[in-house]
Amino acid sequence: MPDYSRTDATLPSVFARLAVNQARTARVVTIVFHPDPNRIGERWLVPEPGSRTLVLGRQQPLFSPAAAGDARPLDDPHISRQALSLSFSAAGVTLEPLPAACRCRIDGTWVSTAQTLDRAALRRGIALQLAHSVVLLLREQPVPPEPLTSALQEADDAALCGSSFYMQSLRQQIARVADSGLDVLIRGETGSGKELVARALHAHSERRSGPLVAVNMAAIPAGVAPAALFGSVRGAFTGADRNNRGYFQQAGGGSLFLDEVGDTPDDVQPQLLRVLQEREVQPVGGQLEKVDVRVISATDAALDGPASSFRSALRHRLGSAEVQLAPLRAHPEDIGELFCHFINRACTEIGRSPLLPEPAADELRIAQWAELFHLCLRHAWPGNVRELANCARQVVLDSDIGIQPPTLLLQQSAAAVAEEYAQTEERVPVQLGDNALRALLEQECYEVAAAARRAGMSRQALYRRLPELGLRLAAQVPETELQQALVDGDGDVRAAAMLLRVSTVALRGRLRNRPDDMDTGDRV
The missing domain is CATH 3.40.50.300 (P-loop containing nucleotide triphosphate hydrolases)
Structure with a gap:
């Protein structure tokens, strides 16, 4: 009978002794989030550029699905026709927002000047966000030596x-x-x-x-x-x-x-x-x-x-x-598709209606989802695919209170966020459109602090946006208009604030300081 006892230490696997994978590499830009979730996972294989500068924008380049399908541009109205230029070299890549373009985010930071990243960053993957609606990943990755047949x-x-x-x-x-x-x-x-x-x-x-x-x-x-x-x-x-x-x-x-x-x-x-x-x-x-x-x-x-x-x-x-x-960190371009799959599966398991946005969803909803997918893309995922699935399940469970990233994701990204904010005196606002900001302020009853938190911007930045939104502060409302709003609201301060589209707290403070010493309660 053969001897099956242990007679030697475990030998290194022959696989571990093979030469490093010599497959060629390609630079790929993958859609991690798009207002049309069906487009998540599409990619653009960056051509060998030589000395040419390539441009990301609304109508260029064309992104193709891995399976059969037509190549299409990003085609999102919030993205500039020419948003971000890419210049590659042996040392890495230089990314530069173009003049008068939409806001561009590079590895978590909203930038307005050129950023140069080395080859190591390119191999890890560089998170990109154009406007508030599309999240991309630029990464140099191995290309299989044999064709992937259908x-x-x-x-x-x-x-x-x-x-x-x-x-x-x-x-x-x-x-x-x-x-x-x-x-x-x-x-x-x-x-x-x-x-x-x-x-x-x-x-x-x-x-x-x-x-x-x-x-x-x-x-x-x-x-x-x-x-x-x-x-x-x-x-x-x-x-x-x-x-x-x-x-x-x-x-x-x-x-x-x-x-x-x-x-x-x-x-x-x-x-x-x-x-x-x-x-x-x-x-x-x-x-x-x-x-x-x-x-x-x-x-x-x-x-x-x-x-x-x-x-x-x-x-x-x-x-x-x-x-x-x-590990998941070695193929982060799959995070978008996997997260979508787990979101849909969790909705089915829990009995919720589909949660992912439709292509025609409002700007605020799109911006919330883009922010969540951006956080997912920058998270390290030490628990790999299982952790991503648990994260999706938690998002679905918490969906009654809005699209919020789980606490763990926020904690893991806190250091990166702190570093980003340390570079500027105030937070750089998410580039929400006027309609989205008006809707957000209305949801928050025109309380600027609460709306700013949800939009990912500072109160000062939101205050500066109020005039272009056709809004104002409670202190700026003419006395005659204020009196009429109080009459129309039957003396209810909250109702008057909604009619005036100003903060209830600020309006109550103004009334409290009036010479006639009006009631500071909810009614006057």
Whole structure:
């Protein structure tokens, strides 16, 4: 009988010794948010510019969906025809807002002068926002060495959405590995979607009609692991009053998913290796029996290297084929599409009507969504796709009180926001149109402080916008007009303030200081 005991330390995976991916790279601008959510994920492949300066604007360039479809410009009326110029060099990229253009935001800061960013920033991804309505990501990313054929896109899964080159390559790899019939080891950080990939591998394999049994190896106590995995017969141990089928037998004809396989107890690893080699199990107290099962395993643990306690033979047997998942921060261009998917899914789960804006939504609603997607794009997502899904669920749960980013997102972005504000004496306002600002002030009963907070601008900046909005301060209302508003409002200060379109608090303060010492309550 072969010796399945551990005789050596885990050897570094041959995959880890391969040369760095030599795939060529391309500079890509991806739509992360657009007033028409159906356009999220479209991209523009930046041509090799040479000495040419390229321009982002309302009618140029053309963005194409990853699947078949017509290329279209951003075509948003709030974006200038020529908004932002891009000049690339070996050192990085220079981004410059063009004269008289709409407001431009670069990596969280509204800017009016040229900004130069190095290659490292370009590889990480540079968040761009044009006006208050469109969020983009400029990033240098690897291009797959082989074409992404439409036939392999049938392996797509709603939970594995994303139009980036990485996600397209992943779906292609899933389709290829699923057909192979080999055991598969899925590796990636926690929350990166390992179970989703396992389910996709099963769903697109020849075993799709059989069961998929999922087991969390970290949750099985070492003492009962053999019986849980391989089964037991009646009388094999105290309390074994009947025959029990283990997970391997339950998965017969299908697939067995061993999640957190890196936490397999040391004593169980030789037994698991034997099962994988011989395709037979021995129930506790019973005889050997054949099993017909494909094993898909997953871990975020470091299985390779001399410091690992995981047995090298088992590690390489589990990984007859291997799928390596990238963290979300390595393919941020997918954040927009994933967030949309999770928002829609959460609405269905919770029983809410669709939450994402329609293309004809009002400016304020569009600006709120753009701000939320911009925050998502700049967040590090240490919890990866799972954290993004939880964030979307929280947004839907809180939707009764408006489109608000979860507290965690705000906390994570606080340092970046503080740094941005430290560069100027006051906050740079979001470029809301006049109609949107009027609607926002009306919602906040013309209280400037509350409206400014929601618009992401300072009170001073909003005060300066009042004349162009056709509005004024309570102190600026002529006495005769004020008296008439009080009469029309039946003496109610709040009603009079709404008629005058001024702050109730400010109007009450003015009345309080009048020589005739009017009542400072809600009625005069």
